[in-house]
Amino acid sequence: MIMADNHVRLVEVGARDGLQNEKRTLHPQIRVQLLEMLADTGLRTLEAGAFVSPRWVPQMAGSDDVLKALSVRPGVTWTALVPNVKGLEAAMAAGCREVAVFAAASEAFSQKNINCSIAQSLARYQDVMVLARDAGVRVRGYVSCVMGCPFTGYVKPEAVAAVSASLFAMGCHEISLGDTLGSGTPAATKSLIDACRQVVPVSALAGHFHDTYGMAIANIHAALEADVRIFDSSVAGLGGCPYSPGATGNVATEDVIYLLNGLGMTHGVDLDALIDVGEFINAQLGRETASRVSRALLAKRGRLQPS
Amino acid sequence: MIMADNHVRLVEVGARDGLQNEKRTLHPQIRVQLLEMLADTGLRTLEAGAFVSPRWVPQMAGSDDVLKALSVRPGVTWTALVPNVKGLEAAMAAGCREVAVFAAASEAFSQKNINCSIAQSLARYQDVMVLARDAGVRVRGYVSCVMGCPFTGYVKPEAVAAVSASLFAMGCHEISLGDTLGSGTPAATKSLIDACRQVVPVSALAGHFHDTYGMAIANIHAALEADVRIFDSSVAGLGGCPYSPGATGNVATEDVIYLLNGLGMTHGVDLDALIDVGEFINAQLGRETASRVSRALLAKRGRLQPS
Numbered sequence: 001m002i003m004a005d006n007h008v009r010l011v012e013v014g015a016r017d018g019l020q021n022e023k024r025t026l027h028p029q030i031r032v033q034l035l036e037m038l039a040d041t042g043l044r045t046l047e048a049g050a051f052v053s054p055r056w057v058p059q060m061a062g063s064d065d066v067l068k069a070l071s072v073r074p075g076v077t078w079t080a081l082v083p084n085v086k087g088l089e090a091a092m093a094a095g096c097r098e099v100a101v102f103a104a105a106s107e108a109f110s111q112k113n114i115n116c117s118i119a120q121s122l123a124r125y126q127d128v129m130v131l132a133r134d135a136g137v138r139v140r141g142y143v144s145c146v147m148g149c150p151f152t153g154y155v156k157p158e159a160v161a162a163v164s165a166s167l168f169a170m171g172c173h174e175i176s177l178g179d180t181l182g183s184g185t186p187a188a189t190k191s192l193i194d195a196c197r198q199v200v201p202v203s204a205l206a207g208h209f210h211d212t213y214g215m216a217i218a219n220i221h222a223a224l225e226a227d228v229r230i231f232d233s234s235v236a237g238l239g240g241c242p243y244s245p246g247a248t249g250n251v252a253t254e255d256v257i258y259l260l261n262g263l264g265m266t267h268g269v270d271l272d273a274l275i276d277v278g279e280f281i282n283a284q285l286g287r288e289t290a291s292r293v294s295r296a297l298l299a300k301r302g303r304l305q306p307s
Numbered sequence: 308m309i310m311a312d313n314h315v316r317l318v319e320v321g322a323r324d325g326l327q328n329e330k331r332t333l334h335p336q337i338r339v340q341l342l343e344m345l346a347d348t349g350l351r352t353l354e355a356g357a358f359v360s361p362r363w364v365p366q367m368a369g370s371d372d373v374l375k376a377l378s379v380r381p382g383v384t385w386t387a388l389v390p391n392v393k394g395l396e397a398a399m400a401a402g403c404r405e406v407a408v409f410a411a412a413s414e415a416f417s418q419k420n421i422n423c424s425i426a427q428s429l430a431r432y433q434d435v436m437v438l439a440r441d442a443g444v445r446v447r448g449y450v451s452c453v454m455g456c457p458f459t460g461y462v463k464p465e466a467v468a469a470v471s472a473s474l475f476a477m478g479c480h481e482i483s484l485g486d487t488l489g490s491g492t493p494a495a496t497k498s499l500i501d502a503c504r505q506v507v508p509v510s511a512l513a514g515h516f517h518d519t520y521g522m523a524i525a526n527i528h529a530a531l532e533a534d535v536r537i538f539d540s541s542v543a544g545l546g547g548c549p550y551s552p553g554a555t556g557n558v559a560t561e562d563v564i565y566l567l568n569g570l571g572m573t574h575g576v577d578l579d580a581l582i583d584v585g586e587f588i589n590a591q592l593g594r595e596t597a598s599r600v601s602r603a604l605l606a607k608r609g610r611l612q613p614s
Contacts, residue, residue: 187570
């Protein structure tokens with residue numbers, strides 16, 4: 001059973017990690033509208049963009065416009081992914097007070113994804129950390145492939161803990177552990193958290209689960225049992241077409257909230273309002289929701305009588 | 308962590324609970340082919356039909372032909388649902404050595420679904436139990452709505468335990484606890500098992516989860532942690548169209564096996580072969596799989612290189 005603190009903080013990554021993996025590219029104005037609607041539901045930490053080359057990630061083009069247009073709200077943090085100092089400078093110029101850097105727990109994935117070794121990526125982020133600290137900007141550290149690598153398979157929890165410890169020591173306030181493949185299961189999740197909490201306070205660990213194998217909710221529950229209280233998720237499960245083979249979307253925020261409600265945990269998010277936001281963004285993208293909770297509750301809304 | 312016995316027995320309900328909730332009705336020959344293929348994957352207990360009126364459940368018409376045509380295999384049990392003594396007689400005439408009866412934990416659901424109160428249904432099953440015992444036929448007891456009723460909402464674990472205790476006392480060797488709505492979450496699952504194991508040995512309890520809200524795998528994990536070692540599931544998540552609102556299919560057998568593999572538990576089923584069976588039956592039904600594991604692994608099979 002889950003004993004400790006009852007409140008969970010959700011990091012809504014739909015407008016970045018989600019949208020950058022959808023085929024259709026949305027105009028910055030639509031992304032601003034999405035983000036404002038998401039904040040209206042009660043979400044307090046929201047990834048809003050990425051300061052990367054639009055040649056590589058066209059879906060994130062105009063992230064500076066997005067960040068600049070977002071309203072200032074007490075308690076709400078708009079964040080952005082930055083690959084280097086140049087990205088950080090652009091993010092800060094757009095008003096960002098929190099950014100994220102992206103490392104991997106697998107050497108092969110690091111090479112293929114960001115074209116350098118894990119050690120080289122950490123060295124590159126040193127400059128980002130220094131500039132951010134001087135400017136009072138918080139930096140979140142992502143670690144990908146925490147439960148498996150598409151190129152080399154099994155990833156040891158100790159390897160994840162080592163990268164997490166480095167990022168934390170460099171000054172990241174929070175480490176998001178990403179099951180990029182979505183291949184993890186609950187026992188592996190517990191082993192992972194057990195290893196990482198040896199080197200990073202568990203209160204600074206976040207779970208970032210993809211639902212490719214349908215294990216995300218079970219893994220989140222296992223992480224909750226291991227005292228993790230921060231989770232990344234995407235409205236409507238943005239991030240992969242759910243009806244095409246190999247879909248690899250983030251776990252749907254709606255499904256996480258349903259789980260938390262069932263466990264009697266607090267989160268501050270209005271589920272019904274969130275389902276409406278999911279409908280909005282799905283219409284923009286011409287996709288169907290990947291959230292089972294949304295599908296079930298929308299069907300219920302449409303029903304005149306129970307059946 | 309899961310401490311006790313490491314082996315899980317799966318009850319494959321795809322050819323009955325699954326198919327009877329699919330729109331397209333399949334010829335008995337196709338159902339026989341499906342069942343033989345399923346048994347080839349290593350599944351040992353398989354629901355093969357229902358001896359109910361084909362006017363109410365056309366998908367199960369010809370269940371006697373199905374049961375008669377199935378091969379005799381050491382260690383394999385073909386079962387059928389029977390609503391009454393007449394059904395039991397027909398099942399026995401077709402060679403059934405195990406049948407199942409269907410009760411509910413909610414009065415309202417019992418009335419709407421089988422047109423009598425819970426007590427009346429149990430009384431009706433008394434005659435079934437007597438005849439079955441005399442013939443040496445085992446009877447499995449289903450309890451539906453164990454974590455919620457579509458008409459009255461919340462269902463107390465104590466209500467489920469009471470029906471379970473009655474069925475067990477009447478001679479059912481196994482009680483399958485069905486989350487008909489698929490609305491349960493892990494904490495509720497644990498409370499449910501805790502209540503039921505007070506009155507029925509936990510080794511005689513089975514979990515039967517629908518995946519409507521995407522919670523089935525997390526609930527199965529919670530039930531495993533509470534020592535349950537028998538689970539019902541459907542190949543490909545048969546039992547509801549996954550792409551229509553309000554889909555209410557059984558949890559996919561493939562997804563359960565993937566979970567068990569990740570937990571280091573044994574089950575005796577060949578996952579790759581099962582995915583092939585899923586492809587076969589989906590083609591017959593003109594549907595896509597509801598199994599995320601199947602979708603992910605089929606995508607992987609089609610890939611020449613990792614990406």
